[in-house]
Amino acid sequence: xxxxxxxxxxxxLVAYAIxxxxxxxxxxxxxxPVTSSYQAVPGYVSATVLIAVWLYLTGTTAGGGxxxxxxxxxxxxxxxxxxxxxxxxxxxxxxxxxxxxxxxxGVHSTLVVAYFLLMLFIPGHRLPHDLAAAxxxxxxxxxxxxxxxxxxxxxxxxxxxxxxxxxxTDLENLRQRSAGDLxxxxxxxxxxxxxxxxxxxxxxxxxxDLFVLPWLYWVVAGPVGLAVTAWWYRRFRxxxxxGPGERxxxxxxxxxxxxxxxxAFLPLGGAITAAGFLAVGLxxxxxxxxxxxxxxxxxxxxxxxxxxxxxxxxxxxxxxxAAHLLDxxxxxxxxxxxxxxxxxxxxxxxxxxxxx
Amino acid sequence: xSDGHAEQPHPSVGLDDVVHHRARLGILTVLxxxxxxxxxxxxxxxxxxxxxxxxxxxxxxxxxxxxxxxxYEGRRPRxxxxxxxxxxxxxxxxxxxxxxxxxxxxxxxxxxxxxx
Numbered sequence: 001x002x003x004x005x006x007x008x009x010x011x012x013l014v015a016y017a018i019x020x021x022x023x024x025x026x027x028x029x030x031x032x033p034v035t036s037s038y039q040a041v042p043g044y045v046s047a048t049v050l051i052a053v054w055l056y057l058t059g060t061t062a063g064g065g066x067x068x069x070x071x072x073x074x075x076x077x078x079x080x081x082x083x084x085x086x087x088x089x090x091x092x093x094x095x096x097x098x099x100x101x102x103x104x105x106g107v108h109s110t111l112v113v114a115y116f117l118l119m120l121f122i123p124g125h126r127l128p129h130d131l132a133a134a135x136x137x138x139x140x141x142x143x144x145x146x147x148x149x150x151x152x153x154x155x156x157x158x159x160x161x162x163x164x165x166x167x168x169t170d171l172e173n174l175r176q177r178s179a180g181d182l183x184x185x186x187x188x189x190x191x192x193x194x195x196x197x198x199x200x201x202x203x204x205x206x207x208x209d210l211f212v213l214p215w216l217y218w219v220v221a222g223p224v225g226l227a228v229t230a231w232w233y234r235r236f237r238x239x240x241x242x243g244p245g246e247r248x249x250x251x252x253x254x255x256x257x258x259x260x261x262x263x264a265f266l267p268l269g270g271a272i273t274a275a276g277f278l279a280v281g282l283x284x285x286x287x288x289x290x291x292x293x294x295x296x297x298x299x300x301x302x303x304x305x306x307x308x309x310x311x312x313x314x315x316x317x318x319x320x321x322a323a324h325l326l327d328x329x330x331x332x333x334x335x336x337x338x339x340x341x342x343x344x345x346x347x348x349x350x351x352x353x354x355x356x
Numbered sequence: 357x358s359d360g361h362a363e364q365p366h367p368s369v370g371l372d373d374v375v376h377h378r379a380r381l382g383i384l385t386v387l388x389x390x391x392x393x394x395x396x397x398x399x400x401x402x403x404x405x406x407x408x409x410x411x412x413x414x415x416x417x418x419x420x421x422x423x424x425x426x427x428y429e430g431r432r433p434r435x436x437x438x439x440x441x442x443x444x445x446x447x448x449x450x451x452x453x454x455x456x457x458x459x460x461x462x463x464x465x466x467x468x469x470x471x472x
Contacts, residue, residue, distance in 0.1 A: 150419045150446050154377075154453075161461030164454045167378050171385045171451070178389045178401055238429075241394035242386075 002282065003072040003139065004125065008116060010068030015053045022049045050098060057094035062087045069137070079126075079136045093133035100128060110271065110301030117294045120287060178242070185286040186350035187232045191225045192277050193342030196296060199270065200335035218269020219260040226253035226276050244284065252279045270300035270335075292345055296338050306330060379404060380412050384447040387422060387439035395435040413437060421446050 026045045060066040064084040065075045076093070078085050085093065104111040119125040126136055199217060230249040237243035256276035260269055274297030281290030310330045382402050387393060393401075399409050416422045421443035425436040 150421060150442075154450060159377075159454075159457065161457050164457045164461075167381065168451070168454050168458065170378065171381055174382055174385050174401065175389055178386045237392070241397035242390040242392065244391035 003074055004119065004137065005116075007066065007068035007072040007074055010071055011057075011066050014056065014067060018052045018056065019049050022052060050102060054091075054094050054098045057097060058087070058091045061085060061094055062090035073140055074137050075140050076135050077138050079130075079134045082138070085133065085135050089133045089135060093129050093135055096129035096132045097127075108302055108305055110298045114294065114298050117290075120290060184284050184353070185281070185289040186346050186353055188229045188277055188280055188286075188289055189292055189342055189346030189349055191229050192274070192293065192296065193339045193346055195221045195225045195273060195339075196270075196335050196342060197339030200332045200339060218273060219257075222260055222269065222273035222276055223253045223257035225273065226256055226280070229253075229277075229280065248283050249280055252276050252283075271297050274300060288345065288349060292342055296342065299334060299338055306334065379408070380416060381447065381450060383409075383412060383416060383437075384421065384439065384443055387437060388444060388447050392436055392438045395437065398437060416443070419446075 022045060057066060061076050062085060064077075069075060076085050076090070077083065078089065100115055101112055104115055116127065119127050122131070124136055130136055199221065226249060230246040230253060233243060233246045233249060237246070253276065256272055259272045263269070263272060274293050277293035278290060278297060281287075281293055307330065314324055379402065383398060386398060386401050390397075395409065395413075398404075398413075399406065402409065404412070413422060413424060417424050419442075420440055423438045423440060425438065427434055427436065
């Protein structure tokens with residue numbers, strides 16, 4: 001999962017480089033030269049970019065993996081026989097991928113992230129383009145030889161299969177028992193829920209001149225919420241005598257803080273906070289938290305189009321009071337609903353964790 | 357004590373190995389979940405004695421599958437055990453081996469004992 005995200009980011013950078021090269025070529029070749037970067041890009045330039053990205057993906061995937069995947073130690077394989085996918089399959093896979101990313105980013109860029117997060121819910125971490133081309137992404141072994149098990153934990157060659165099954169059952173019980181001791185998802189879920197409920201309050205647009213409040217709120221709320229989560233994990237680890245360290249969450253909190261400060265004047269605070277909790281969900285292997293953070297990030301990310309929609313509604317139906325209400329309090333309502341949902345999910349998880 | 361290094365298997369050595377195998381895989385399994393745990397947590401989860409667990413942890417630490425961190429909580433000494441990347445890999449590899457063994461047995465499971 002981490003490797004997949006890393007590979008996706010690297011390939012996005014390659015695609016961005018392709019976009020830049022195509023864009024610059026067009027700007028210099030055009031007569032008269034383009035002076036403003038805001039000038040509308042004609043359709044054929046976008047088409048060239050899409051085809052170039054598609055060719056890049058097809059060419060690299062056919063041999064077994066894109067540049068990003070090769071760096072991250074991943075390969076694309078035929079789902080049935082584990083061989084490299086070949087040109088035709090690679091072309092289909094890349095076509096579906098480019099089309100999906102292009103169409104989704106046309107609606108809103110956060111949907112692209114949602115598309116990649118689908119892999120959490122498809123067996124074998126596959127994505128629609130993998131399913132379409134019957135491929136799968138696998139991790140390559142770092143060493144060529146088959147993985148040797150250290151002597152201390154390797155079974156005797158004459159181990160009885162019945163006994164092996166008994167050991168496996170035993171270990172599975174042990175795994176579940178110790179997993180039950182971890183209070184993994186409930187606290188961050190509740191914290192994120194509270195942050196969003198309070199965000200609903202901070203986002204009231206009638207603060208008027210105090211319009212800086214929502215932004216300031218998100219700059220503070222994300223890091224503080226993550227710090228509370230880290231502290232809570234630390235407390236549980238001290239009490240139970242077991243649990244992962246909280247250092248990774250502190251690092252995430254600091255990164256979220258930096259990102260929030262850097263982006264303080266873009267309406268990205270809510271999305272950055274959600275991304276921080278998404279990272280916590282990923283490093284703590286909690287599907288509930290990852291999914292919840294992804295959903296809230298996407299909903300918050302969609303706030304701008306939503307706002308445009310509600311403004312449009314108000315203009316279209318100026319006499320309907322509900323439209324005005326939606327326009328003025330839409331964000332508040334969305335955040336409040338999201339926060340309540342997270343609180344409910346968090347308390348249900350907490351109850352399950354405590355009873356386990 | 358034997359760690360599976362003995363070339364000449366005495367019957368009791370084999371039995372020891374099975375028990376050790378299970379205990380050490382158990383330690384790695386618990387740590388694979390919680391990442392870091394105290395000595396006493398492992399002891400209660402695995403129902404091992406002090407000496408037994410200590411010995412297994414030393415063996416695992418010698419192969420760098422776990423790291424032992426001795427520290428204090430207040431004035432009481434407290435040992436934390438943390439799993440390493442090699443420990444994760446070893447656990448995954450051994451579980452895969454066991455699963456393979458079981459599935460091979462189940463595929464030919466209709467007449468398991470006849471050729472023995």
